[in-house]
Structure formats: structure tokens, C-alpha cells
Amino acid sequence: MKPIKKIFAIIAAAFLAMSFTACGEGGSASSADADSLETSSTEELQPQGEALMTAGVVSDTQLEADVGPLASNYNAPAQFKRALEYYKAIDVDVLFFLGDIVNNAQQSSYDLYNSIMDEVFPDKSARPEILFNVGNHERFVGVSGKPNNDKEFTDKQFTENTGEELRAHKKIKGYSFITIDTNVYDSNDCITRGSLNYLEKEAASAAEEADGKPIFVGIHPPVAGTTYGSFGNSDATAQSSQIDGILRRYPNVILFTAHCHYPLADERSIYQKEYTAVNTGSCSYCCLGAKNEEGKIANSAGIKFDNVMSDGSYRPYPNELTGANSHDQGQGLVVKAYENAVTIDRINFNTGKAFGGQWIVPAAPTTDDFIYTDKRGETDPVPEWKEGHEAEAVLDGLQIKISWKEAMTEGAPVESYVVSAVKFGTDIPLAQKCIVSDYYAALGEPGRYALKLSLTEVASKYQVKIQPYNCFGRSGEPLYIDVAGPRI
Template sequence: MMKNSSSEQKDENLTTKGMDRRAFLQKTTMAAGATIGLSLANSFHFISASAASSSSMMNASGSKPDLVFPVISDIHIHNTSNKTLEKFIVTLEQLNKVAPKQDAFVVVGDLTDYGYSSEYDKFMSAFNVQKQWGTVSMFAIGNHDYWNGLSTADAQKRFLDKTGMESIYYHKIMKGYHFIVLGTEDGKTEGTFSVEQISWLSEQLKIANADDPKKPIFVFHHQPIKGTVYGSEWGFNQNRDVFYDTLKEYPQVISFSGHTHYPLDDPRIIHQKDFTSIGTSTGAYLWLDAGRIQGEVPEGADILNQALIVEVYNNKVLIKRRDIHHNDWTGEPFEISYPANKQNFKYTEARDTKPPFFTKEAMLSINNEMTTASALAIMFNQAKDDLLVHDYKVAAKNAETGEVAKQFLAFSEFYKDPVPNPLTLKIEGLQANTAYQIEVHALDAYGNVCKTPLKALGKTKAAENISI
């Protein structure tokens, strides 16, 4: 997915690595945020973003799945650079190790960066070398795959010729399970799904449901449906409601979408209401929600490389999240029970009402080495949450007047492996030689705010006198 890079904010190199008590005290001014004087031994460490070990690939009951298939998207193979190609090869190699018996392999759009022949050739050459024998390939076309200067029809023809797909949208049945692959119909960033294609989708869903209403139906489309998964604000408006209402009749549907480049680590990457939706992240570069000081494309964004592995059993579907860049799993697998029942959906928008919290040992301090006449640098222990601490709301109040001088949101940097703890942030645009009361509130992925913030008192340095 291509977004306007002019909105990107440059992130300062503020990440600090774990340190012992002595180093921490030497670098900072200790302040309130919890009980001062409590031991800091072992309180600062890196939070592992990988909550599940490789052993989680084994089903607890020991039963083998009926069907296994990886799902990836947004590879963005480039004409002149091989960086994303190299990441793609690593992805294929790693997925072959953790899923050695794949029935299908699905790519949900943006195979290429510009839809050039050379990009398709790179993609297919790498894929064919690693493809497992007997695995069925299913590729969807994305908006980037149209960006080659060709007419829409010719861009689609190139996609079909190069990938061997039978059509822009098609329906396959594997081991009794239905796969419906849709295709955005032009190069518009938000995506285009015509009434004609949605009508075709409706007919295919009827066929799949008549075949066996108790089984999942897998649907794939590059752009997400607005109002569903994390990042779906980048989804399509045209015919959105018609598309959604078509799927709404079938709670057994699992809809996979790419396009956003939003990471799998956020629990909102899966969404259940009338059916199940899930985002597929990216193999190219990270993109995040706007409004945080790190920017939508934070420092190190091109490291991200993630994939899903889907295991289908007779009474459930497990969706496992893989950090390719970290060679490990991230989070617990999503488990969807069948036959599907909306009343039993657990990945709903109302799933999390518990706010995050700072432990009693958590501390907020001022980093004197990074403090200037116009900025304070703060360092604090990360908060905890039952799912994910997503943001921090930071406020700097003039200690004398109580007026809020600066306020902003910052990511917890949950997208990093490992997640930095303590986290260091810089508060800029302050007055020289002025004392400020700093408050830090933690917010989780669902917007719940901690009840008790961390607090500290800090003072900017005096302005330097410049003699002429």
C-alpha cells in the first residue's frame, strides 16, 4: 500500500536499552511514579513480543489439522532493489520450516511495488523455488500491482499471465473447504469492488454454505472492510455496505485482508461481529496509526516482516501469528470455534474493558543527559495490560501556573522486538529554566486509560548566553 510519505514524522533516536539500577540512577533524576526507594533490581528489561513458543504449533489434543495454509500480503517486490525480495525468500524458507505440509499458500495482494514484469519475475522465481510440492497457490491482485502505466485490463492480464491465476476473482475448493479470492478492480489506493463482483461473491457464498454450513468459508481481498480490523480506516468506501452485508449472512466466514501494513501484534488485527475479519500485515514495511510522535512510519519500519499460518480442524480454526523478522511467534494463536455462532464470538470490540496499569515498582524519571533548555527527556517503566499497551499520553504542566505546556501521544513501541523497557521519550518546545510537572497515562489497544499515572518533576536547563 502506498501512502503519502509527507505525513511521516521523523522519530528521534530515543530508544534506550535495558540497564541496571546504578546506570539508571546515574543517568536520571529519580522521581515519583511509585514508591521511591523500592529496589529496581531486575525491574528494567526488554518485554518479549513473542508470547508463544514454537511448541505452540502442536495442537494440544495431538490431532492433526485437516488443512494448513500460510497467508501473507504486501510483499512489494521492487524493480531495482532486492531488499523486499530477500525478505520474501526468508519468509518462504521460514514458513516451510514451521509449516512443512502446506495445502495452500495465499498472498493477499501487492505482490509487486509497481506491477512491472521484472518484479513479477523476481516474485515467481523465488516462490517457485520454495513452493512445496502439491501446494495450491492463490494470489489476489492489489492496488500496487496496477501501477505500471498499463490500462486496467492490461495490468490485470499481466497479473494473470505472470502468476498463473485463472481470474482476478475465483473460487476453489480444497479438501471440502471453500476459498474465495477477490480482486480489487483498479489501482485506486482504497480499492474498488464492483456490484458485479460482490454479486458473484454472494453466489459463491451460497454454494459454499449449501455444501456444508458448519465449515468455515475463507474469503481473501486486498483492501480491508472499513470498520473491522486494526487499520481498516484505509479500506474502501465504494460499495462498502453492500460488501459487508453480503458477508454478514455467513458467520462462518473468515475474511483476510492486507493493504494496511499494520502489525499483527495489536489484538485488533482480528475482529468479530457478524463474521471474522483478520489483517495480514506485510513483508515490506510497517505502517501505523497517525497522531503519535514516532510517526506513521517509525524508525526501523522496514524491518517488519510477518505472516499468518492457518490450521483448520473439524471444530475450529487456529490462526497463528509469525514474526518472520524475529523468527518466532507473536501472541497467542487466535482460535475460532465451529460451527460458527455470533453469540460465541470472543474477538469483539467489547472484548477488553480492563485498563492498563503501572506496577508499584514503576518509575518515571528525567534523563538529565538528554535534557536541554527547550526539552525534557523522560524515562519510565512500561505499563502492563491483559492484551497490549498501545500508547502513552504525556503531559507537561508548568509547575508554577499549572498550565499544560505540551501534550502528545506516543506509541509504547509495541511493534519492536524486543519492546524497549524502560521507554525514553522527549518532550520538546518547552521554556528554558522552567519547572514542569510531567504526567504519563497508559492506554491499551482498545482505548482504556490507566487510573493512576506516573508523575515526575523536571526542569529545563537555562538558556545559554551568546556573546557577540
């Protein structure tokens, strides 16, 4: 054999019109049809008049004064400050903290929280109303040798340092806000019977007084079978069925949950069935949470990710080409209540901009009004390549180096890419990788990606396939790149 030489294959873009088949039985729909379905539904829900109430919703800042080995990746105080400054600038009526604002119950952590609050809102009398969920980290004692389920200590630390109650029902600008606490740091008794009874009583009271208005509920862990990551082997609370049994009576409930640090950019972060459930993301770091049947962190189609850390944090590796960094994510929500609707905007506090499109919920819906349902898996548009993309494949020995610039149609974000190489004319992969896109970082710029595929067989010609997936496990047409093999 002669030595294998580097051979470059640079591809000029070529595009075909694309269509997709719906996942449900009995037919298909074009991406244009899906767009029109979503557009017509949201157009009917456009808010009327001025906002009657504005809330800033944020969670999981994990504030800690002594971060130790986390220091190199720790930017939570700056992220929390940015969030508060953003909410102050738009003059929110409510700050809704969904828990894990502090990383443990030590005094130094609460002192850090209060110092940032004092810096941004020095006049306490002029602060927005505050609701504060107790998360599992507010229950974390955080001292070596001491039990983490010291409820008396953590209760005292929370109430004395925040001035808030463990459970609360506040009426703000005519809207009910209800919170219940997480009971212990790590236990099946996460939500106590007392908290469930409180939720049942206060939800019924709020419903009687709602008068066509939404009811806002905050619980730190998610309810199973609702938003992204709450299905199967998840971080959902063990009391999910009891909570669901209470809230399903009230279609005007909007439930906010946190805990998981899952990306707000994922369209599965809102879900409607009997009520509306919304994931609040994270104001510190981002994780991925959907697992496949083998228990591996996977994309929406169940294909294992190859660019996610295996240390148990399930964070995407940083993308040096774009600066996307899962360790430094400051995201939250702006919720506005109007006479006829509630709008929910996702905010990247690093850029100071909303991203991902606005979610709109009727103020007093029936379940027939819901559009963020399981049907989105059939109707949401798939990503489509458009003019302006760049793609390159370079053969180097028995490796193919592949790079591309994202260029997709609007309204169809790419959750992940599956990149494979086959011997030309066959469909058997010689190598394959699945990577999460930069969508979680909400950078507002097209993603750039690069990876290497190690080939298992020498061939005279290869074909590389880059296949984009949306958040619901459906793929658009792949981009193909032909690559000449080595001279033998």
C-alpha cells in the same frame, strides 16, 4: 537572573495498585476481571485434536526489481523469502497471498516473485496450494506515461506469471477459500459488480457445503467498520456495504484483508460482528492509519502522534534505542483449522516467532460466540507499570530530556505513550508529546524510549507524566517524575 544550570532528577520507581473504569455505562471492572473474561472465553475455544489444515497468509510484499529511490529502505525480497521459508518449514497446505505481492505489473517484478518462489520451492509439484488476490499494485502498470488502469495488460500479466485466476473458489483439505480481484489501481470501482456477484454466488455455495466448517475469504482492501484503520477516513473499499451485506449472512466466514500495512500487533486487527474480519499486516513496511477528527494520524485516544512521518507514508520514525524500524517489517499469519476451532497466530519473520497471543475462532460460530467485538474497548486490560521499570528526567535549560524502559503487565500491550510536563501542583501542560510504542515491530523485548519536551515557562519544580494507552483508547495509571527547576 543567574545562568540556568543543568539539574538532574533521577527517579526511583514507586508503584500503586491500579484499577480502571469500563467505558460502557453502569459500572466498572478491574483488570483482573477483564483478564478472567478473556481467559474464560478463550479456554472454552481451545482447539481439539490435530490441525486439519494449515495456511500461511501474507500480503503487501511490494516486490519490485527496479526500486530506484526506495533502495535504501527496501528489503522486501528478503522478507518475502523469509516468509516462504517459514511456511515451508511448518509445511503449510495453503499459501494465501492477499495482494500487492508485486509493486507493479512489470515483467521484472513478476520475475522477481517467481525467482524467490523457485528458490524456496524448486519442486513446483510439491508446492502448497496457492491463492492469490489481485491487489491495487498488481493493477499498477508502473511505467511513466502509461495509464495505470490498463486492465487488459495487468490481467494478462497476473494470470500468465502466477498461473492463478483473477477470482477463485478452491476447496482445500475440505475447506473453502474464495478470492475476488481488485479491479483498478485507484478508483471507486475498486470491486466490480461482477466480482460482487461472484462473491455472493460462491459464498452461498460454500455455505451449503461447509458442514460446520469455516469459510475463508480474501479481499485486498478492508471492509469499512471492521479492523483497525477501516473506520472514518480510511483505505476501506468503496464497495464495503455491498461486501458486508453478502458476508454478514455467514457467521462462519473469516475474511482476510490487506492493503493498509497496519500493525498486526494491534488488537483491533481482528474484529467480529456478523462474521470475523482479520487484517493481514504487511511483509515489507508498516504504517499507522487511525486519524482523529482533525485528520491527523493519532493514537487510540485521538491524540496526534509526534513520532510519525509527515510525508504521507504515516510510518513511525525508527527507534535507535531498540532497532524498531517501520521500513523493514516482515509479518504474516499462520491459520490452523481444527475440528472445533480456527487458530490465528501472528508471526514476525525477522525473529521467526509468534507474537501477541493467539486468536481463536469457533469453527461454526453464531454471533453470540464472538469475543473480538466492540466490547473489548470496555474489557481489555489497560497497561500497568510494574517493578523493574526505569525512568529518568533531566532538565537542560528549558528542555526536559526524558527516557524510560517499558515494564508492563503481560496481556496489556502499550500502543502509545502521552508524555507531558506541568508546573508542579497544576494540571496545565507546559509541553506534551504523543508517541507510538514499538509494539508494531513485535521485537519481543521491552521497549526503550527517549524524547525531549521544550518548556514554555520557567518554574521552581516540574512534574513529568508518562501515560500508557492500550489499543482501545484506554489508559493505565501514569508514571510521575518530579523534576527540580532551575536556580534563579
